Amino acid sequence: MFIQKMKNSGVWLLAGIIAGMSGCQSGQTAEQKTADSLALCVSQGMPSRAAAIAGATKVEAGKLDTAGMVLIKGGGFLMGADEFPDSRPMHQVVVSDFYMDRHEVTNAQYAEFVKATGYKTVAERPLNPADYPGVPADKLVPGSAVFTPTATKVSLQNPLAWWTYEPGASWQHPEGAGSSIKGRENHPVIHISYEDAAAYARWAGKRLPTEAEWEFAAQGGKGNQTYYWGNELKPGNKWVANIYQGSFPDNNTKEDGYAAAAPVMTFPPNAYGLYDMDGNVWEWCEDFYRPDYYSKSPKENPTGPSDSYDPDEPGAVKRVQRGGSFLCSDQYCIRYKAGSRGKGEVTSGSNNLGFRCVASR
Numbered sequence: 001m002f003i004q005k006m007k008n009s010g011v012w013l014l015a016g017i018i019a020g021m022s023g024c025q026s027g028q029t030a031e032q033k034t035a036d037s038l039a040l041c042v043s044q045g046m047p048s049r050a051a052a053i054a055g056a057t058k059v060e061a062g063k064l065d066t067a068g069m070v071l072i073k074g075g076g077f078l079m080g081a082d083e084f085p086d087s088r089p090m091h092q093v094v095v096s097d098f099y100m101d102r103h104e105v106t107n108a109q110y111a112e113f114v115k116a117t118g119y120k121t122v123a124e125r126p127l128n129p130a131d132y133p134g135v136p137a138d139k140l141v142p143g144s145a146v147f148t149p150t151a152t153k154v155s156l157q158n159p160l161a162w163w164t165y166e167p168g169a170s171w172q173h174p175e176g177a178g179s180s181i182k183g184r185e186n187h188p189v190i191h192i193s194y195e196d197a198a199a200y201a202r203w204a205g206k207r208l209p210t211e212a213e214w215e216f217a218a219q220g221g222k223g224n225q226t227y228y229w230g231n232e233l234k235p236g237n238k239w240v241a242n243i244y245q246g247s248f249p250d251n252n253t254k255e256d257g258y259a260a261a262a263p264v265m266t267f268p269p270n271a272y273g274l275y276d277m278d279g280n281v282w283e284w285c286e287d288f289y290r291p292d293y294y295s296k297s298p299k300e301n302p303t304g305p306s307d308s309y310d311p312d313e314p315g316a317v318k319r320v321q322r323g324g325s326f327l328c329s330d331q332y333c334i335r336y337k338a339g340s341r342g343k344g345e346v347t348s349g350s351n352n353l354g355f356r357c358v359a360s361r
């Protein structure tokens, strides 16, 4: 009963938010429409909680322990991909040595951080009525975006057909108020906003990767290929990353074994010993997002533009996300392909979004 009530108010909240704004798919090119799932739509179809940032827990910087990290020897590489307008031009970049987490940060790791600091993620914080004029305060319930398969085939133009604002959804309750992470300690933590990821990184004495570091690490020394694992979708007829098979978003055939996130390190690592750089969950990077950055990027250790701009949602502050997720396939959300860029509004999370950390040497 309680959950049902929460659900109803969430739907109401979502509908109210959508009604008050222009369609989140307006003005996009055909390429953009099929390029992302939640990322293009999140700030208009889902609550953006800029005000919740003010309620952040102060997290002290911790001491680095490189256990569980891989030392990536720096070097030069060709960054970008010709296939995507915002990943052009391909350009030479040099990065210094750095350490990178072998796998996405897990629920168990995030739980340790929360236990030590009392940190509350953005999805768990109350929504500020000032951000939602016209929506009664009692309808403003914390929550996050959860993917729900549709019953039948639908047009791929409206992500809100499969994304639901789920009241009570957070890293501890991935599918909403009645769910838990029990038995999923080794799964990547999800429903993580940029701030939640950055706070963890700080506590661990680490930081979020720059976009250049992330791509250099993902290439694993192999250079530019179609996918980070190589040029073949299914090398040796095997799925080597947790992505999406079947018809999106109604029928996931789970040929790779997983409809949602898989435990970290389920699929083979790359040549650097890094897991799930392709797929499983999207990963936050530190860089602000701008589609034109690659034409201006410095060559040495680029750290991204000084502010963000996404022509699809000009008012939203966005940072880069990389690697795609269990919802990506060549049919939809093709941005798990090598060199492509994702982007996300900084206060928003979803059940296919997590992160991993790096540290300078």
Ligand SMILES: [Ca+2]
Binding pocket: 242, 243, 244, 245, 254, 255, 256, 257, 258, 259, 260, 326
């Ligand atoms: Ca899968």
Ligand SMILES: [Ca+2]
Binding pocket: 104, 276, 277, 278, 279, 280, 281, 282, 283, 323, 324
């Ligand atoms: Ca990943």
